Amino acid sequence: SQELEQSPQSLIVQEGKNLTINCTSSKTLYGLYWYKQKYGEGLIFLMMLQKGGEEKSHEKITAKLDEKKQQSSLHITASQPSHAGIYLCGADTRGGSEKLVFGKGTKLTVNP
Amino acid sequence: KAGVTQTPRYLIKTRGQQVTLSCSPISGHRSVSWYQQTPGQGLQFLFEYFSETQRNKGNFPGRFSGRQFSNSRSEMNVSTLELGDSALYLCASSLVSAGGEQYFGPGTRLTVT
Numbered sequence: 001s002q003e004l005e006q007s008p009q010s011l012i013v014q015e016g017k018n019l020t021i022n023c024t025s026s027k028t029l030y031g032l033y034w035y036k037q038k039y040g041e042g043l044i045f046l047m048m049l050q051k052g053g054e055e056k057s058h059e060k061i062t063a064k065l066d067e068k069k070q071q072s073s074l075h076i077t078a079s080q081p082s083h084a085g086i087y088l089c090g091a092d093t094r095g096g097s098e099k100l101v102f103g104k105g106t107k108l109t110v111n112p
Numbered sequence: 113k114a115g116v117t118q119t120p121r122y123l124i125k126t127r128g129q130q131v132t133l134s135c136s137p138i139s140g141h142r143s144v145s146w147y148q149q150t151p152g153q154g155l156q157f158l159f160e161y162f163s164e165t166q167r168n169k170g171n172f173p174g175r176f177s178g179r180q181f182s183n184s185r186s187e188m189n190v191s192t193l194e195l196g197d198s199a200l201y202l203c204a205s206s207l208v209s210a211g212g213e214q215y216f217g218p219g220t221r222l223t224v225t
Contacts, residue, residue, distance in 0.1 A: 033214075042116070042202055042216035088155060100145070100214075104154035
């Protein structure tokens with residue numbers, strides 16, 4: 001089973017709208033990373049969260065890690081077409097041989 | 113600083129062949145991780161190298177192998193290619209540990225026919 005569940009799988013919003021993407025784990029997250037990917041390209045690092053309750057913001061994107069360190073959310077305020085892409089959460093769960101596991105991604109479309 | 117570079121960007125191979133992909137990390141980064149990305153399975157960890165030693169390995173068959181050179185450049189090799197190996201192969205570099213902030217290359221798109 002997937003260690004990291006992302007929801008929704010895809011999201012279509014009108015420019016200017018706010019949106020939230022969630023990333024949930026059944027295990028404690030020792031480090032949670034958010035990346036953005038344009039189709040067929042590499043991942044761009046957005047933010048890293050490590051402490052329960054931690055919140056970080058960059059421009060119009062805010063990411064939070066819950067107190068139990070098992071769920072993270074990524075919130076975009078006043079979305080723009082430049083925000084379109086695939087958002088992936090990655091995490092260090094220290095559960096297996098993998099150093100980082102990733103969710104399957106959320107495809108975001110922003111219509112002008 | 114130059115980012116992570118991967119060569120080649122695109123590759124077409126036939127079943128049974130082997131392939132070698134190359135990754136040059138950001139200058140000063142000693143950790144290089146490799147990932148396979150497919151629409152069905154998403155992004156899956158292959159292995160991580162640090163100072164020329166494989167430090168972590170994902171759940172992939174032995175046909176997938178890699179190595180790292182003294183200048184931190186890394187190569188991964190896939191032997192006896194199968195159709196299911198068609199994927200985007202990404203490498204990522206980080207200063208010390210793959211658990212930290214990783215910087216990804218643009219990937220190599222491998223198509224196996």
